[in-house]
Amino acid sequence: MVNLGGIRKEVSIELVPQAQVGDYVIVHVGHAIGMIDPDEAERTLALFGEMSAMAATESAA
Amino acid sequence: MKYIDEFRDGDVARRIADRLATEARADRQYSFMEFCGGHTHAISRYGVSELLPANVRMIHGPGCPVCVLPIGRVDMAIRLALEHDVIVCTYGDTMRVPASDSLSLTKAKARGGDIRMVYSAADALTVARDNPERQVVFFAIGFETTTPPTALAILRAQREGLKNFSVLCCHVLTPSAITHILESPEVRQYGTVPIDGFIGPAHVSIVIGAAPYEHFAEEYRKPVVIAGFEPLDVMQAILMLVRQVNEGRAHVENEFTRAVDRDGNLAAQQKVSEVFELRPSFEWRGLGEVPYSALKIRPAFAEFDAERRFDVGYTPVADNKACECGAILRGVKKPTDCKIFGTVCTPENPIGSCMVSSEGACAAHYAYGRFKDIPVKVSA
Amino acid sequence: MNARDDSKGGTVRAGYVRPLDIRNGRIDMGHGAGGRAASQLIEEIFLAAFDNPFLRQGNDGASLAIPQGARLVMATDAHVISPLFFPGGDIGALSVHGTVNDVAMMGATPLWLSASFILEEGFPLADLKRIVQSMAAAAREAGVAVVTGDTKVVEQGKGDGVFISTTGVGVVPHGIDVSGAHARPGDVILLSGTVGDHGVAVLSQRESLEFETTIVSDTAALNGLVADMLAACPAIRTLRDPTRGGVATTLNEIARQSGVGMLLDEAAIPVKPEVDAACELLGLDPLYVANEGKLLAIVPADQADAVLAAMRAHPHGADAACIGSVTEDPHHFVQMNTRFGGRRVVDWLSGEQLPRIC
Numbered sequence: 001m002v003n004l005g006g007i008r009k010e011v012s013i014e015l016v017p018q019a020q021v022g023d024y025v026i027v028h029v030g031h032a033i034g035m036i037d038p039d040e041a042e043r044t045l046a047l048f049g050e051m052s053a054m055a056a057t058e059s060a061a
Numbered sequence: 062m063k064y065i066d067e068f069r070d071g072d073v074a075r076r077i078a079d080r081l082a083t084e085a086r087a088d089r090q091y092s093f094m095e096f097c098g099g100h101t102h103a104i105s106r107y108g109v110s111e112l113l114p115a116n117v118r119m120i121h122g123p124g125c126p127v128c129v130l131p132i133g134r135v136d137m138a139i140r141l142a143l144e145h146d147v148i149v150c151t152y153g154d155t156m157r158v159p160a161s162d163s164l165s166l167t168k169a170k171a172r173g174g175d176i177r178m179v180y181s182a183a184d185a186l187t188v189a190r191d192n193p194e195r196q197v198v199f200f201a202i203g204f205e206t207t208t209p210p211t212a213l214a215i216l217r218a219q220r221e222g223l224k225n226f227s228v229l230c231c232h233v234l235t236p237s238a239i240t241h242i243l244e245s246p247e248v249r250q251y252g253t254v255p256i257d258g259f260i261g262p263a264h265v266s267i268v269i270g271a272a273p274y275e276h277f278a279e280e281y282r283k284p285v286v287i288a289g290f291e292p293l294d295v296m297q298a299i300l301m302l303v304r305q306v307n308e309g310r311a312h313v314e315n316e317f318t319r320a321v322d323r324d325g326n327l328a329a330q331q332k333v334s335e336v337f338e339l340r341p342s343f344e345w346r347g348l349g350e351v352p353y354s355a356l357k358i359r360p361a362f363a364e365f366d367a368e369r370r371f372d373v374g375y376t377p378v379a380d381n382k383a384c385e386c387g388a389i390l391r392g393v394k395k396p397t398d399c400k401i402f403g404t405v406c407t408p409e410n411p412i413g414s415c416m417v418s419s420e421g422a423c424a425a426h427y428a429y430g431r432f433k434d435i436p437v438k439v440s441a
Numbered sequence: 442m443n444a445r446d447d448s449k450g451g452t453v454r455a456g457y458v459r460p461l462d463i464r465n466g467r468i469d470m471g472h473g474a475g476g477r478a479a480s481q482l483i484e485e486i487f488l489a490a491f492d493n494p495f496l497r498q499g500n501d502g503a504s505l506a507i508p509q510g511a512r513l514v515m516a517t518d519a520h521v522i523s524p525l526f527f528p529g530g531d532i533g534a535l536s537v538h539g540t541v542n543d544v545a546m547m548g549a550t551p552l553w554l555s556a557s558f559i560l561e562e563g564f565p566l567a568d569l570k571r572i573v574q575s576m577a578a579a580a581r582e583a584g585v586a587v588v589t590g591d592t593k594v595v596e597q598g599k600g601d602g603v604f605i606s607t608t609g610v611g612v613v614p615h616g617i618d619v620s621g622a623h624a625r626p627g628d629v630i631l632l633s634g635t636v637g638d639h640g641v642a643v644l645s646q647r648e649s650l651e652f653e654t655t656i657v658s659d660t661a662a663l664n665g666l667v668a669d670m671l672a673a674c675p676a677i678r679t680l681r682d683p684t685r686g687g688v689a690t691t692l693n694e695i696a697r698q699s700g701v702g703m704l705l706d707e708a709a710i711p712v713k714p715e716v717d718a719a720c721e722l723l724g725l726d727p728l729y730v731a732n733e734g735k736l737l738a739i740v741p742a743d744q745a746d747a748v749l750a751a752m753r754a755h756p757h758g759a760d761a762a763c764i765g766s767v768t769e770d771p772h773h774f775v776q777m778n779t780r781f782g783g784r785r786v787v788d789w790l791s792g793e794q795l796p797r798i799c
Contacts, residue, residue: 005718030181108783
C-alpha cells in the first residue's frame with residue numbers, strides 16, 4: 001500500500017524486497033521499481049540550494 | 062507530495078537558469094538529447110525550454126515506448142483480437158497507436174475486438190483468471206521499466222498453472238537504441254548533427270543502473286547525465302552537461318542519486334533474465350531494425366509466449382512516406398521540419414509514431430510548444 | 442410517440458396490484474412493454490419521487506406557461522457513467538445537475554426538466570429507486586420540476602444498467618446576453634473552484650485503477666451561483682461549465698468561438714492536493730479532468746472584482762479564483778505561464794485521456 005499526498009493505492013513490492021513500511025518508493029505501472037534514498041534526495045536539493053547561494057553571492061557582488 | 066514538490070520549485074529553477082546563462086559559452090551551440098519520453102514530457106509540460114539560454118537546444122529522443130512500436134507489432138495484437146477471438150490487454154497509451162488499414166487498438170475494439178486497457182501486467186493476469194474459457198494476451202510494450210512487471214506476471218502465471226494467459230512481448234532496450242543513434246551516419250559524421258551529450262533515463266536507470274552508459278561516454282566521447290523526471294532534475298542535468306562539455310569531459314554523471322546507483326535494481330534484473338532473452342534484431346518504428354535491441358520470452362516459458370501459441374507472424378509495414386519520424390527520432394530533424402506536421406499529422410489523426418503519445422517529440426511540440434513557431438501578441 | 446406506447450405520464454389504474462418488490466425486484470422486459478407493469482413502475486418509482494402538478498395531470502407532455510416576452514433556453518444532455526454510484530453522487534443527481542448547469546450557463550433561470558430512461562433488463566429496482574430519488578432531491582434543490590418523462594427497457598447486455606437523458610428549459614432575464622462568442626481581449630477569466638474533483642472521484646472507483654481517496658465528486662447545480670453572479674454584473678460575457686475535457690478543453694472552445702487567445706497562470710488555478718496526487722499517480726493532467734460543479738466565467742476586467750466577490754460569497758464558489766486573461770491571438774491558442782517559470786500551450790484534449798506509462 002503506497003500513500004501519495006493522501007491517495008492510497010495498492011502496488012506490488014515484489015521487485016523491491018528490501019522495502020519496509022515507511023520507505024519511499026518509485027512506482028511504475030503498479031509496481032514499486034526502486035527506492036528513494038532520503039539522504040541522497042536531501043543532498044540533491046542542497047546542490048540546487050548551493051547553486052542559489054552562489055547565484056545570490058554573485059548578484060550581490 | 063514529498064520528493065515531488067521540492068523538485069518543481071520555480072524559484073530554484075530561475076536560479077539554475079541564471080547559472081546556465083552564465084556558464085553556457087556564448088561562442089558555441091549546445092545540443093543535448095533527452096532519450097526518455099518522460100523527460101520530453103517534463104520539458105514540455107513545465108515549459109523548461111523557455112528557461113534555457115538560446116544556444117542550448119534539447120533534441121527529443123526515441124525513448125517513448127509507444128512511439129517506437131512498429132506498425133507490424135500493433136497489427137499482430139489487432140489480429141489476435143479480431144481473428145483469434147482473444148482478449149487483448151494493454152497499457153492505455155498503446156490503444157491509440159496507428160496500425161495498418163487505418164486501424165488502431167481503439168478502432169479494433171470498436172469493430173468488436175475484446176481489447177481492455179490495464180494499469181499493470183498483474184491486472185492482465187486477473188483478467189485471465191476471471192475468464193478461464195477465453196485466451197488472454199498481454200500486449201507488453203515498454204523499456205526496462207515495464208519489463209520486470211511483465212516477467213513477474215509470467216512467473217506467476219506459471220506458478221498458478223494458468224493455461225489461458227500469454228504475452229506478446231515487445232519489450233525493448235534503451236542502451237542499444239542509444240548506440241544505434243550514435244552509430245547513425247548523420248551523428249557519426251561530425252558536424253551534421255551535433256549531439257553533445259545525453260540526459261540519461263530516470264526510471265530505466267533505476268532498473269539497469271548507471272553502469273550501462275559508461276560504454277557510450279567512453280567509446281563515443283559523449284557525456285551522459287542520468288536525471289530524475291522532475292523539471293528541476295532536468296535543469297540541473299543540463300547544467301551538468303554544459304559543464305562537462307566546457308571542460309572537455311565525457312563521463313557518466315548521476316543527478317538522480319536518490320534513486321539510481323551504479324548497479325541498478327538487481328532483484329528486478331534477475332526476474333527479467335530468468336524469463337527473457339535477447340532478440341538478435343527488432344524493428345523500431347522510426348529507427349528500423351536495431352540489432353540486439355529487444356527481448357523475447359525464453360523457451361522454458363514458451364507456453365506463455367503469444368507468438369508461439371498463436372499463428373501470428375510478424376510482417377513489417379513501412380511508415381507513411383511523408384513522415385519524418387525516423388529523422389526526428391535520431392535528432393536529425395525537428396518536428397517543424399516535417400511537411401505533414403500539424404497539417405495532416407495531428408494528435409487526433411497521428412500519421413507518424415512521434416505524434417502518438419504526449420511523450421513523442423511531435424505530439425509534445427504540437428500540444429505544448431507550437432506557440433513558439435508563431436509570433437503571438439499578448440495584450441497587457 | 443405511437444399509440445401503443447402508454448408508458449408516458451401516469452395512467453390511473455383500477456383494481457389492486459401488488460406493490461413492486463423494491464428490495465429484490467429487477468427490471469424485466471415487461472416494464473418497457475407499456476402495459477400494467479410499466480404503468481406501475483412509473484407510478485411507484487417515478488411519480489412518487491418527482492411528484493408535481495404537471496405530472497399529476499397524467500398527460501403525454503407538459504403544458505408550460507411562458508412569461509410574456511421571455512427568451513427561452515433549452516439544453517439537453519445524455520448521461521452514461523460507470524460506476525453509476527460514485528463518491529459524492531450518482532447518475533441521478535448528475536443527470537439533473539448537468540442539464541440545469543447547461544441551461545444556467547446561457548444566463549437563464551432553469552425551470553423545467555424532462556427525463557428519459559433507458560433501463561437494462563435485470564437492473565435492480567432498489568438501485569433504480571435510489572437513482573430516481575437522488576434525481577428528485579437534486580431537482581428540488583435546484584428549484585426545477587421534472588415535468589415529463591419516458592422509460593424504455595433494453596435486453597440484458599444491450600445497456601449499461603441505466604442511461605438517463607434530460608432536457609432542460611429555462612428563461613433568460615431581460616438584459617442578459619451570455620455566450621461563448623462574447624470573450625474580448627483584455628477580459629478576465631474566473632474559475633469557481635478546484636478542478637478535477639469529479640473525474641478523480643469517478644476514476645478512483647474504476648476497476649483496475651482503484652485507489653483510496655477522500656475526494657468526492659463536486660457534482661452540483663450552479664444556477665444559484667450564476668444568479669448571484671449576474672446580479673453582481675449583468676455584463677458577464679461568457680459562462681461555461683468545464684465538464685468532459687476539463688478546464689483546458691472548455692477554454693479552447695471559448696477561444697475558438699470568440700476568436701481570441703488566452704493566457705493562464707498555472708499558480709492561480711486551484712487544485713486540491715489529493716487531486717494533484719491522484720493525477721500524478723495516473724499520469725493525468727488536472728486541467729483535462731472532468732468537473733460537474735464548476736464554472737468558468739469571462740468578464741470585463743473592471744467588473745472582475747465584483748463578480749469574484751459574489752462568487753466567493755456563494756457556497757459553490759468559495760474557492761473561486763482569477764486564473765488568467767483573454768488575449769488577442771489569431772491562432773486562438775490557450776497558453777499558460779507554468780508555476781515552474783516557463784510557458785506552454787494548453788491544447789485541446791485529444792482522444793480519451795489515458796494513463797501514461799513512461
